[in-house]
Amino acid sequence: MTGPAVILLGPMGAGKTSVGRELAARLDLPFEDLDALIVGAAGRSIPDLFATDGEDGFRALEASVLESALTASSGVLALGGGAVMHPDSRQRLRGGPIVLLEIDEPVAAERLGRGHGRPMLGGGEDPMPRWRELAAERGPVYRDLARWRVDAGHGTAAAVARAITDMMGQDLLSGPEEETA
Numbered sequence: 001m002t003g004p005a006v007i008l009l010g011p012m013g014a015g016k017t018s019v020g021r022e023l024a025a026r027l028d029l030p031f032e033d034l035d036a037l038i039v040g041a042a043g044r045s046i047p048d049l050f051a052t053d054g055e056d057g058f059r060a061l062e063a064s065v066l067e068s069a070l071t072a073s074s075g076v077l078a079l080g081g082g083a084v085m086h087p088d089s090r091q092r093l094r095g096g097p098i099v100l101l102e103i104d105e106p107v108a109a110e111r112l113g114r115g116h117g118r119p120m121l122g123g124g125e126d127p128m129p130r131w132r133e134l135a136a137e138r139g140p141v142y143r144d145l146a147r148w149r150v151d152a153g154h155g156t157a158a159a160v161a162r163a164i165t166d167m168m169g170q171d172l173l174s175g176p177e178e179e180t181a
């Protein structure tokens with residue numbers, strides 16, 4: 001597969017966008033953020049897309065933008081937190097160079113505040129009950145797809161990017177994981 005050299009996965013607030021940007025700079029590769037690609041393709045914000053098309057509409061658009069990005073991008077691709085919940089997207093991502101950014105709930109709470117601009121967090125006073133629910137539901141899917149996992153809750157985004165390049169080593173330049181079955 002041509003396609004991204006690294007794909008970042010993880011819950012809201014894990015730092016996929018921030019770490020992805022640092023990682024791309026470190027590797028001298030282009031950076032793409034799936035949420036930004038969706039906003040660019042639709043010409044509307046993510047809260048607006050959720051408000052008018054609902055989560056299902058958003059996921060369908062996200063899946064189609066991801067399909068294109070997996071062909072077009074050859075750099076670092078940061079996913080949205082829920083992108084893997086669409087079965088077509090999961091299928092297309094399987095076997096890719098996927099790194100899971102892991103954080104715990106206190107770190108997420110500190111980073112997300114009231115969850116402004118993240119419709120899946122509900123828009124209420126405290127986004128953390130919903131974050132916890134989503135983390136529990138999505139965690140197994142993330143761990144199943146990820147080839148590497150990194151602690152993204154400590155250190156700067158640049159330090160997390162460095163940990164990723166250390167961990168991936170030679171695999172940064174090799175292709176997809178061979179199918180074994």
Ligand SMILES: Nc1ncnc2c1ncn2[C@@H]1O[C@H](COP(=O)(O)OP(=O)(O)OP(=O)(O)O)[C@@H](O)[C@H]1O
Nearest residue numbers: 011012013014015016017018080081111155156157
């Ligand atoms: N390693 C880090 N140290 C400190 N703050 C960080 C770190 N990584 C990200 N942040 C901060 O946490 C917030 C969320 O980060 P970011 O938007 O990169 O997360 P995300 O995983 O892309 O979230 P989403 O799924 O909503 O797109 C931002 O304010 C960012 O500056």
Ligand SMILES: O=C(O)C1=C[C@@H](O)[C@@H](O)[C@H](O)C1
Nearest residue numbers: 035046080081082118119120
């Ligand atoms: O976790 C999610 O479901 C989402 C995460 C964001 O990156 C955006 O893709 C959107 O707000 C939905």
Ligand SMILES: [Mg+2]
Nearest residue numbers: 016017035078
């Ligand atoms: Mg992001």
